[in-house]
Amino acid sequence: MYKILCREDLTPTAHLFEVEAPSIARKAQPGQFIILMVDEKGERIPLTIADWDRRQGSVSIVVSEVGRTTSKLSRLKKGDSVAHFVGPLGKPAEIDNFGNVACLAIGYGMATIVPIARALREAGNRVYSIISAPTKTDLFGIDRLSEVSDTLIVTTSDGSYGEQGWVIEPLRHRLDAGEPIKRAFVIGSVCMMKLVSAVTKEFGIKTVVSLNPVMVDGTGMCGACRVAVGGKTKFACVDGPEFDGHEVDWNLLMARRCTYPVRLEEVATAYRCQYCGQW
Amino acid sequence: MAKVDLNRVEMPKQEPHVRAKNFNEVALGYNAEQAKYEANRCIQCPKRSCVRGCPVNVDILDFIKAICEGNMPEAVRILKNKNSLPGICGRVCPQETQCEEVCSLGKKGAPIAIGRLERYVADWEQQQAGSARPIVDIAPASGKRAAVVGSGPAGLTCAADLAKMGHQVTIYEALHVAGGVLMYGIPEFRLPKVIVQSEVNYVKSLGVEITLDSVIGKMMSVDELLSNGYDAVFLGTGAGLPMFLHIPGENFTGIYSANEFLTRVNLMKAYLPEEYDTPLPMGRLVAVIGGGNVAMDAARCALRLGADRVYIVYRRSRVEMPARAEEVENAQEEGIIFKMLTNPLRFLGDGRGWVSAMECIEMELGEPDASGRRRPIPKPGSEFVMDVDTVVVALGTTPNPLVPSTTEGLATTSEGTVVVDKKTGQTSKPRVWAGGDVATGAATVISAMGAGKVAAASINEFLGGGTG
Numbered sequence: 153m154y155k156i157l158c159r160e161d162l163t164p165t166a167h168l169f170e171v172e173a174p175s176i177a178r179k180a181q182p183g184q185f186i187i188l189m190v191d192e193k194g195e196r197i198p199l200t201i202a203d204w205d206r207r208q209g210s211v212s213i214v215v216s217e218v219g220r221t222t223s224k225l226s227r228l229k230k231g232d233s234v235a236h237f238v239g240p241l242g243k244p245a246e247i248d249n250f251g252n253v254a255c256l257a258i259g260y261g262m263a264t265i266v267p268i269a270r271a272l273r274e275a276g277n278r279v280y281s282i283i284s285a286p287t288k289t290d291l292f293g294i295d296r297l298s299e300v301s302d303t304l305i306v307t308t309s310d311g312s313y314g315e316q317g318w319v320i321e322p323l324r325h326r327l328d329a330g331e332p333i334k335r336a337f338v339i340g341s342v343c344m345m346k347l348v349s350a351v352t353k354e355f356g357i358k359t360v361v362s363l364n365p366v367m368v369d370g371t372g373m374c375g376a377c378r379v380a381v382g383g384k385t386k387f388a389c390v391d392g393p394e395f396d397g398h399e400v401d402w403n404l405l406m407a408r409r410c411t412y413p414v415r416l417e418e419v420a421t422a423y424r425c426q427y428c429g430q431w
Numbered sequence: 432m433a434k435v436d437l438n439r440v441e442m443p444k445q446e447p448h449v450r451a452k453n454f455n456e457v458a459l460g461y462n463a464e465q466a467k468y469e470a471n472r473c474i475q476c477p478k479r480s481c482v483r484g485c486p487v488n489v490d491i492l493d494f495i496k497a498i499c500e501g502n503m504p505e506a507v508r509i510l511k512n513k514n515s516l517p518g519i520c521g522r523v524c525p526q527e528t529q530c531e532e533v534c535s536l537g538k539k540g541a542p543i544a545i546g547r548l549e550r551y552v553a554d555w556e557q558q559q560a561g562s563a564r565p566i567v568d569i570a571p572a573s574g575k576r577a578a579v580v581g582s583g584p585a586g587l588t589c590a591a592d593l594a595k596m597g598h599q600v601t602i603y604e605a606l607h608v609a610g611g612v613l614m615y616g617i618p619e620f621r622l623p624k625v626i627v628q629s630e631v632n633y634v635k636s637l638g639v640e641i642t643l644d645s646v647i648g649k650m651m652s653v654d655e656l657l658s659n660g661y662d663a664v665f666l667g668t669g670a671g672l673p674m675f676l677h678i679p680g681e682n683f684t685g686i687y688s689a690n691e692f693l694t695r696v697n698l699m700k701a702y703l704p705e706e707y708d709t710p711l712p713m714g715r716l717v718a719v720i721g722g723g724n725v726a727m728d729a730a731r732c733a734l735r736l737g738a739d740r741v742y743i744v745y746r747r748s749r750v751e752m753p754a755r756a757e758e759v760e761n762a763q764e765e766g767i768i769f770k771m772l773t774n775p776l777r778f779l780g781d782g783r784g785w786v787s788a789m790e791c792i793e794m795e796l797g798e799p800d801a802s803g804r805r806r807p808i809p810k811p812g813s814e815f816v817m818d819v820d821t822v823v824v825a826l827g828t829t830p831n832p833l834v835p836s837t838t839e840g841l842a843t844t845s846e847g848t849v850v851v852d853k854k855t856g857q858t859s860k861p862r863v864w865a866g867g868d869v870a871t872g873a874a875t876v877i878s879a880m881g882a883g884k885v886a887a888a889s890i891n892e893f894l895g896g897g898t899g
C-alpha cells in the first residue's frame with residue numbers, strides 16, 4: 153500500500169496527490185511516469201510524474217477525472233492509500249543546454265511540464281512557457297511553472313484569465329518575431345500536441361511530445377501502447393513516452409486511444425480538447 | 432503379481448459444451464480411488480528412467496509408491512523435496528515429452544500418468560489444514576543474502592531452493608502479484624490462480640520475501656542490488672516482449688499481442704467485469720495467429736468471453752504445431768476452428784481505426800528448415816480475405832531488455848537472451864546468475880524451474896553453503 157501524504161484540489165476535477173514511494177522518488181527523472189492501481193481489482197493506469205521529493209520519499213501525480221479509475225482516485229483523501237504504485241517507468245526527458253526552449257502544456261501537462269522546465273532551466277536554457285485552459289477555473293500550477301520559467305504566458309479560450317486564445321497563437325507570435333527557439337517540449341491532448349508540432353515543423357524546431365496511450369504493464373510486455381513514429385512501431389512505455397512530434401503518426405494514436413469508445417462519454421468536458429473532443 | 436493394466440485411468444473433465452462457457456478448470460483431477468489405481472500400474476522398474484526424464488529430477492517412483500501405500504504425507508514430502516511447485520507442474524508440464532515419454536510401460540501401453548498423480552498429491556496437500564507449513568528441512572542460516580529478479584517459475588524455484596539451503600532471499604517482482612507468466616499468461620481454466628498463489632505462499636513459508644511493484648532496471652539496478660547487501664543475484668525475468676507480424680495494418684485497434692490479451696484476461700480478470708475494472712474490448716469474430724500453447728490459450732479465452740467464431744490461423748500444418756497435443760484436442764473439442772497452412776498478409780480497417788478483415792495467403796510445405804520442421808511456402812494467387820474484428824498475435828516472445836540494457840557487463844546474444852553457462856547458470860557478470868526464458872528464449876515452465884534449480888545449486892556453492 154502506498155500512502156497519500158497530501159492532496160491538493162487544483163480545480164474541481166483535477167487533483168494533485170503526493171504519494172509515499174521512497175524508492176521511486178529516489179530515481180525519478182523529468183518525463184518519466186508511474187503506473188498505479190487504486191485497489192486490487194482496479195485497472196493499471198499510467199500517470200506522468202508531476203514532481204518528487206527525494207528527502208521526504210514522495211512522488212506527486214496530477215489526476216484529471218476522466219473515467220472510472222481517475223474518478224475512483226479522486227475520491228481518495230490524505231491518509232488513504234493506493235494498492236500499487238510502480239516506477240519510475242519510461243525514458244527520462246533528454247535535457248541539455250539547447251539555448252532557448254519552449255514548454256507548452258494544457259490539462260494535466262500544466263503540472264507535469266514543471267520538472268522538465270526546471271531541469272531545462274538548471275541546464276542553462278532560457279525557458280519560455282505557454283499554458284492554456286478553456287476558462288480561469290481550469291487553470292492550475294501557474295506559480296510552480298512561473299518559478300521555473302523565464303517567461304510564462306497564460307491564455308484562456310474565453311479570456312477570463314490572461315490573454316484570450318490557446319497555446320498556438322502566442323507560440324506563433326514569438327516565432328514570427330524571430331525568437332530563436334531551439335527546441336519545444338509539449339504535453340497535452342493528442343490534438344494539441346499534433347497542432348503544435350505542425351507549427352514547429354514550419355519553423356524547423358525539433359519538438360518533443362509526451363505520449364500517453366493506453367497501457368497495461370508499462371514494462372514493454374503487452375504492446376497496448378504501441379505507436380508509430382517515423383514509420384516504425386514503438387512501445388511508448390519503454391521507448392518513450394517522449395517522441396519526436398514531427399515523426400508521430402497522430403491519427404493512429406488518436407484511433408488507438410479510442411479503444412473504449414463508450415468511456416469517452418464519461419469524459420468531463422473541461423478536459424476534452426476543445427478541437428477534437430479527446431482528452 | 433497381477434497383470435498390469437495397459438490403459439491409464441482417464442482424468443474426468445468438464446464437458447466441452449459446458450466448459451467453453453466458463454473459466455473453471457477443465458480437468459477435474461483424480462479422486463483417491465483413481466489415483467491409487469493409476470499409481471498401482473507403476474511396476475517400480477529399477478531403471479528409474481522417469482526420474483532422469485524430469486528436468487528437476489523428482490523421485491517419481493518413490494512418490495508413486497507412497498501413493499500406493501496410502502502414505503500421502505510421505506508422497507508430498509518426496510515430491511516437494513525436489514519440486515516446490517507441484518500443483519503447477521502437475522497441470523502444465525509437458526509430461527508426454529519428459530518423464531512419461533521414457534516410462535517403461537510406454538513400450539507396451541500407456542505410460543503412467545505421472546502428471547496427473549503429481550497433481551493429485553499437490554491437491555491433496557492443499558486440502559489439508561496448515562499446508563503452508565514447510566515440510567522440508569531448511570539448512571541453518573548462512574548469513575548470506577540473494578536477490579531474485581522475477582517471480583515466475585525460474586525465480587520461485589531458485590528462491591525456494593536457496594531458502595532451503597539457509598540463505599536469505601528476496602524476490603523482486605515488477606507486477607502487482609507474484610507468479611509471473613503463471614499469473615498473467617496461463618489461463619484460469621488450465622491453471623487456477625489459487626493454486627499458483629498457494630504455491631507462492633509455500634515459497635514464502637520457506638522464508639523467502641517477495642517485494643512487488645519493483646521494476647529492476649528502473650527502480651533499482653542490478654549493480655545497486657549487488658552493492659546494497661546482496662551477495663548474489665539471479666535473473667529470472669522471462670521472455671516478456673511480444674513479437675508482431677510487421678505487416679500492414681497491425682496497429683489497428685482490436686489487434687492485440689497475446690501477452691496483452693492474456694494479461695487483461697488472466698492477471699487483470701477482464702472476464703469478471705462486474706468485479707474488476709480492466710476492460711477487454713472484443714468482437715464476435717476472433718482470429719488468433721500462431722500454433723503454440725499461448726495461441727490455444729488465447730483462442731479458448733476468446734471463446735469463453737463470448738466470441739461467435741474463433742479461428743487459429745497457422746502457417747504450417749497440424750503436425751508442425753508446437754502446442755501440446757492435449758491442448759490442441761481441448762481447443763478442437765470446444766469448437767475452435769483451425770485454419771492451417773494460412774498466413775496473414777495484411778489487416779484491413781473499418782474506416783474508424785478498428786480491424787475488420789484480414790487478407791491471407793494459403794501455404795504449402797516445402798523442405799525442412801532450420802527448426803527441422805517443413806518450411807511453409809506461399810501458394811501464388813491463393814490470396815483471400817477473412818472477416819475478423821479481433822485479432823490476437825501469438826507468435827512468441829523474446830526477453831525483455833529492461834534488465835540487460837541497464838546492467839553493465841551482462842553479455843547477451845543477438846536474440847536478446849542472456850548468455851549463461853548451462854551447467855551453472857552463471858552469466859558473464861560476477862555474482863549474477865540467470866535462467867529460464869531470459870536465457871533460453873520462450874520455453875516451458877518446467878525447463879525454467881530446472882534452470883532455477885541449477886542456478887540455486889551454483890549460487891549455494893559460491894556462497895559457501897552445504898547441501899540443502
